[in-house]
Amino acid sequence: MLRDRVRRKALLDKVVSAEEAASLVKNGSRLGMSGFTRAGEAKVVPPALVERAKNDGLKIELFTGASLGNDMDGKMAAAHLLTRRSPFQADPVMRKAINNGEIMFIDQHLSLTAEAMRADQIKKVDTAVIEACAITEDGYIVPTSSVGNSATFALDADQVIVELNLAHTDQLEGMHDVYIPEKRPNRTPIRINSTMDRIGVPYFAVDPSKIAAIVETNIPDSAANNLPPDEETAQIAGHLLDFLKNEVKQGRLTHSLRPMQCGIGTIANAVMSGFQDSPFYDLEMYSEVLQDSTFELFESGKLLRASTTSFSLSAATNDHVMANLASFKEKIVLRPQEISNNPEISRRLGLICINTALEFDIYGNVNSTHVGGTHMMNGIGGSGDFARSGQMSIFVTKSIAKEGKISSIVPMVAHIDHTEHDVAVVATEIGLADLRGLAPRERAPLIIKNCVHPLYRDMITDYYERAVKRGGHTPHLLEEAFSWHVNLASKGTML
Amino acid sequence: MLRDRVRRKALLDKVVSAEEAASLVKNGSRLGMSGFTRAGEAKVVPPALVERAKNDGLKIELFTGASLGNDMDGKMAAAHLLTRRSPFQADPVMRKAINNGEIMFIDQHLSLTAEAMRADQIKKVDTAVIEACAITEDGYIVPTSSVGNSATFALDADQVIVELNLAHTDQLEGMHDVYIPEKRPNRTPIRINSTMDRIGVPYFAVDPSKIAAIVETNIPDSAANNLPPDEETAQIAGHLLDFLKNEVKQGRLTHSLRPMQCGIGTIANAVMSGFQDSPFYDLEMYSEVLQDSTFELFESGKLLRASTTSFSLSAATNDHVMANLASFKEKIVLRPQEISNNPEISRRLGLICINTALEFDIYGNVNSTHVGGTHMMNGIGGSGDFARSGQMSIFVTKSIAKEGKISSIVPMVAHIDHTEHDVAVVATEIGLADLRGLAPRERAPLIIKNCVHPLYRDMITDYYERAVKRGGHTPHLLEEAFSWHVNLASKGTML
Ligand SMILES: CC(C)(COP(=O)(O)OP(=O)(O)OC[C@H]1O[C@@H](n2cnc3c(N)ncnc32)[C@H](O)[C@@H]1OP(=O)(O)O)[C@@H](O)C(=O)NCCC(=O)NCCS
Ligand SMILES: CC(C)(COP(=O)(O)OP(=O)(O)OC[C@H]1O[C@@H](n2cnc3c(N)ncnc32)[C@H](O)[C@@H]1OP(=O)(O)O)[C@@H](O)C(=O)NCCC(=O)NCCS
Numbered sequence: 009m010l011r012d013r014v015r016r017k018a019l020l021d022k023v024v025s026a027e028e029a030a031s032l033v034k035n036g037s038r039l040g041m042s043g044f045t046r047a048g049e050a051k052v053v054p055p056a057l058v059e060r061a062k063n064d065g066l067k068i069e070l071f072t073g074a075s076l077g078n079d080m081d082g083k084m085a086a087a088h089l090l091t092r093r094s095p096f097q098a099d100p101v102m103r104k105a106i107n108n109g110e111i112m113f114i115d116q117h118l119s120l121t122a123e124a125m126r127a128d129q130i131k132k133v134d135t136a137v138i139e140a141c142a143i144t145e146d147g148y149i150v151p152t153s154s155v156g157n158s159a160t161f162a163l164d165a166d167q168v169i170v171e172l173n174l175a176h177t178d179q180l181e182g183m184h185d186v187y188i189p190e191k192r193p194n195r196t197p198i199r200i201n202s203t204m205d206r207i208g209v210p211y212f213a214v215d216p217s218k219i220a221a222i223v224e225t226n227i228p229d230s231a232a233n234n235l236p237p238d239e240e241t242a243q244i245a246g247h248l249l250d251f252l253k254n255e256v257k258q259g260r261l262t263h264s265l266r267p268m269q270c271g272i273g274t275i276a277n278a279v280m281s282g283f284q285d286s287p288f289y290d291l292e293m294y295s296e297v298l299q300d301s302t303f304e305l306f307e308s309g310k311l312l313r314a315s316t317t318s319f320s321l322s323a324a325t326n327d328h329v330m331a332n333l334a335s336f337k338e339k340i341v342l343r344p345q346e347i348s349n350n351p352e353i354s355r356r357l358g359l360i361c362i363n364t365a366l367e368f369d370i371y372g373n374v375n376s377t378h379v380g381g382t383h384m385m386n387g388i389g390g391s392g393d394f395a396r397s398g399q400m401s402i403f404v405t406k407s408i409a410k411e412g413k414i415s416s417i418v419p420m421v422a423h424i425d426h427t428e429h430d431v432a433v434v435a436t437e438i439g440l441a442d443l444r445g446l447a448p449r450e451r452a453p454l455i456i457k458n459c460v461h462p463l464y465r466d467m468i469t470d471y472y473e474r475a476v477k478r479g480g481h482t483p484h485l486l487e488e489a490f491s492w493h494v495n496l497a498s499k500g501t502m503l
Numbered sequence: 504m505l506r507d508r509v510r511r512k513a514l515l516d517k518v519v520s521a522e523e524a525a526s527l528v529k530n531g532s533r534l535g536m537s538g539f540t541r542a543g544e545a546k547v548v549p550p551a552l553v554e555r556a557k558n559d560g561l562k563i564e565l566f567t568g569a570s571l572g573n574d575m576d577g578k579m580a581a582a583h584l585l586t587r588r589s590p591f592q593a594d595p596v597m598r599k600a601i602n603n604g605e606i607m608f609i610d611q612h613l614s615l616t617a618e619a620m621r622a623d624q625i626k627k628v629d630t631a632v633i634e635a636c637a638i639t640e641d642g643y644i645v646p647t648s649s650v651g652n653s654a655t656f657a658l659d660a661d662q663v664i665v666e667l668n669l670a671h672t673d674q675l676e677g678m679h680d681v682y683i684p685e686k687r688p689n690r691t692p693i694r695i696n697s698t699m700d701r702i703g704v705p706y707f708a709v710d711p712s713k714i715a716a717i718v719e720t721n722i723p724d725s726a727a728n729n730l731p732p733d734e735e736t737a738q739i740a741g742h743l744l745d746f747l748k749n750e751v752k753q754g755r756l757t758h759s760l761r762p763m764q765c766g767i768g769t770i771a772n773a774v775m776s777g778f779q780d781s782p783f784y785d786l787e788m789y790s791e792v793l794q795d796s797t798f799e800l801f802e803s804g805k806l807l808r809a810s811t812t813s814f815s816l817s818a819a820t821n822d823h824v825m826a827n828l829a830s831f832k833e834k835i836v837l838r839p840q841e842i843s844n845n846p847e848i849s850r851r852l853g854l855i856c857i858n859t860a861l862e863f864d865i866y867g868n869v870n871s872t873h874v875g876g877t878h879m880m881n882g883i884g885g886s887g888d889f890a891r892s893g894q895m896s897i898f899v900t901k902s903i904a905k906e907g908k909i910s911s912i913v914p915m916v917a918h919i920d921h922t923e924h925d926v927a928v929v930a931t932e933i934g935l936a937d938l939r940g941l942a943p944r945e946r947a948p949l950i951i952k953n954c955v956h957p958l959y960r961d962m963i964t965d966y967y968e969r970a971v972k973r974g975g976h977t978p979h980l981l982e983e984a985f986s987w988h989v990n991l992a993s994k995g996t997m998l
Binding site: 092107109115123124127128129193196199356380381382423445446450475480494 | 601602608610618619623687688690694697761845878879891892895918919922927940941942944945976979981984985988
């Protein structure tokens with residue numbers, strides 16, 4: 009079976025155990041690993057590195073596409089393997105190590121990591137660990153369920169360790185479109201003018217002499233852990249659909265809208281599910297991740313095609329999709345995250361971008377990353393790539409968290425990932441505020457009226473009214489702006 | 504003379520006085536006017552509208568390229584002509600009207616206004632008032648010293664009022680390259696692969712039947728009001744040049760660097776002047792405005808070519824440049840701001856972007872717009888277009904303001920325009936901090952050591968050290984984060 013997948017037979021000499029492969033990694037290395045939102049991460053070399061950390065105190069710096077599956081980030085953090093991590097993670101154990109200052113986390117726009125390495129703005133990786141579906145006759149690497157930053161890692165690294173994972177269907181081959189922008193100053197346009205345009209090759213064209221080890225694995229991707237839609241997420245979806253229906257009615261959009269980008273997590277997935285019962289059709293996605301909702305929309309015929317850099321699916325949906333992958337071959341293309349998230353493309357295509365906020369404020373500034381303003385949740389991910397360059401940037405969240413002890417709409421967000429300039433529409437289960445073309449003093453009353461939970465409406469109105477008395481384009485009472493967060497920290501509630 | 508410039512003779516019938524032209528503007532109209540950083544604004548129709556405001560209470564909503572010259576914004580604000588203003592201004596009287604809530608100001612990324620109108624995300628203008636250098640045989644409008652958003656305004660408006668300004672040299676004709684991206688979904692790449700690439704036409708191709716009035720004027724642009732370089736700005740430039748020299752030494756840049764974008768204002772202009780005494784050569788600019796420093800660099804042969812959307816020059820430099828414009832024709836191209844500021848291009852070209860902060864914080868978040876966190880200064884301008892998409896985003900400021908009563912490096916900025924994700928390097932006259940690839944806990948000590956004024960170093964170190972004790976990826980003491988700003992407001996000093 010492995011022999012069928014490694015089509016350059018000379019490379020069969022490189023087949024080794026995970027431990028042997030891990031022994032190639034030098035202390036202090038910069039590793040680039042495959043993996044994006046729990047899809048396509050290396051499955052056995054990272055655990056072998058974890059063992060080394062326990063035995064010989066190995067330390068590495070780790071770069072990936074985004075978060076890893078099979079608890080890989082948690083295991084590495086628990087073993088104190090990592091000194092540095094970029095550009096995204098979503099693991100509770102790693103989060104702790106980041107927040108206590110053990111791991112230096114560089115939270116980066118996901119389209120930028122490969123770009124910054126190519127332009128020598130951050131140091132390149134020296135070793136790449138890449139999950140593959142096959143190795144071609146030329147020794148090129150066919151990726152699996154995510155592309156992420158792997159192409160750049162594999163091309164830049166001095167040595168490449170390949171995990172050939174037989175658990176992935178070989179039907180994945182041919183679904184990838186790997187294109188890497190030229191090095192400046194010889195850069196030309198990225199010639200993607202519509203969702204499915206193919207401009208690259210279906211593999212990573214590495215020099216096969218750099219392939220230092222091949223490890224056989226047979227371990228599936230782990231399942232996404234999104235919660236199912238609930239009453240509130242259905243209400244958020246409802247508000248958004250009403251809003252979009254009105255956009256069509258006003259002639260500002262058509263029934264197929266624009267290609268859609270949709271963020272990770274429970275809420276975003278639930279909102280996309282809502283399109284199932286909508287009047288829109290012939291939809292397209294140009295996103296960084298396809299979740300269960302994408303396949304619901306494919307099944308019902310609402311969605312025509314989708315571009316992504318990874319899958320992030322529940323176990324059941326993953327089984328179904330992978331068993332029937334041939335039927336999706338004409339409808340899905342997997343790209344490097346530098347291309348899936350590229351502002352050049354999202355602006356050209358005019359994406360409708362739906363991302364999730366932890367909290368937003370009365371002026372529409374968004375915090376997507378820092379709990380209490382200080383503690384990292386996951387990272388900014390691709391939200392900043394899309395929010396600034398799509399046609400319409402929408403942020404959603406539930407109006408309250410932790411049984412109402414937290415209001416997700418606050419006087420001032422305690423950390424800003426997306427400024428009011430990059431936020432056109434906000435929605436909670438309470439309602440939606442269309443902020444386009446509005447000044448801060450017009451935004452605040454609308455957000456308060458339409459989005460804030462009744463529990464907090466009087467408090468926030470009071471804050472805003474007193475702030476306005478002091479004047480300013482964006483009125484605030486600086487000495488009070490974070491009092492809700494301070495109360496939460498000291499008394500356990502914002503109320 | 505006017506007859507020579509209006510080459511479509513039938514349009515000579517449309518020549519009227521400023522008052523007659525102004526009478527075509529309906530109450531409540533949305534006006535799109537030419538003008539960008541004091542260059543190329545309409546000179547006589549706006550004052551006639553001001554008269555109407557005084558006489559018949561006219562109110563309009565005003566959209567431009569950026570700030571207007573000849574105190575136009577101030578006069579309009581003083582006469583209470585405007586209910587709404589976008590996307591940028593830089594006038595003390597207007598600032599006051601914005602901050603007291605009289606004028607709704609929509610502070611927008613400068614590349615986005617035309618885009619948002621074309622995509623029906625904000626309402627189109629109904630009347631355009633455009634300064635012209637000539638009208639062609641076809642009735643097309645040749646712009647003057649700025650392009651701004653005028654092409655889109657002229658094409659979208661129901662009626663176009665042209666101010667034909669004889670004070671502008673007719674040598675301007677041919678220097679513009681007017682290109683407007685196609686309406687989605689038929690958008691294709693913007694095919695600019697190097698600074699001077701021309702992809703458009705040298706005029707606005709409006710339907711001549713929409714030209715409702717032509718007004719003759721003979722009033723020059725007003726001069727930029729940048730202060731000359733001083734000791735501190737020279738020191739900032741020095742730090743930046745040392746940093747760039749080291750980039751060349753390390754092989755990360757060449758002697759010609761990358762095309763440069765440089766922000767407006769005294770500090771940015773002074774920093775660019777510093778390149779005069781640098782070892783770099785064969786430089787290029789791809790910027791939104793060319794200031795005096797650009798022409799110093801042209802004269803000395805350091806700078807080869809420059810793309811811009813406007814000039815912003817002192818009186819002496821303007822006289823010199825306009826008298827010798829023919830010699831710059833091969834070296835300068837003037838584009839719509841949608842193209843000069845387009846993230847697609849700034850990412851493709853890999854710009855080095857230098858913009859000015861009012862304040863930045865220990866983690867590298869930047870406030871460019873809000874004094875005290877609440878009061879609008881000018882607007883975000885193009886800084887956000889460039890900071891997220893160039894190869895390297897640099898922010899500069901003096902370490903203190905108002906004789907030391909203000910520290911421009913604070914624990915937490917009281918307003919965020921640019922998040923730490925979009926800030927690679929910060930510099931003050933004290934020194935420079937290279938933040939690339941660093942986590943917040945690495946950024947803070949470096950910024951404190953290299954950039955903070957000695958007056959404030961102990962205070963800020965104390966804040967940071969106490970914050971770190973509480974933990975978090977981005978440590979803060981929320982109840983104290985704005986205490987410096989609060990002290991400034993109550994006691995007149997941050998000390
Ligand atoms: C913001 C984000 C964390 C939301 O995730 P989600 O799964 O949709 O949202 P949930 O409502 O389940 O919230 C997740 C947690 O945050 C908590 N939370 C929500 N709002 C909060 C607030 N204002 N303050 C503190 N905690 C909050 C929830 O209670 C929940 O806690 P739990 O894990 O202890 O149950 C997630 O979307 C994210 O990481 N976004 C940033 C990256 C990004 O946008 N990527 C997409 C680009 S493609
Ligand atoms: C930030 C900006 C205002 C700086 O302008 P500048 O002329 O270079 O800077 P100066 O040091 O002269 O500062 C301007 C004023 O702000 C004051 N100031 C500076 N730092 C301050 C701070 N931290 N808090 C309050 N005021 C401050 C100065 O004292 C000065 O006041 P004055 O006008 O009363 O003398 C200007 O660059 C800007 O508007 N930028 C935003 C838009 C932008 O970046 N566009 C460029 C894209 S191409």
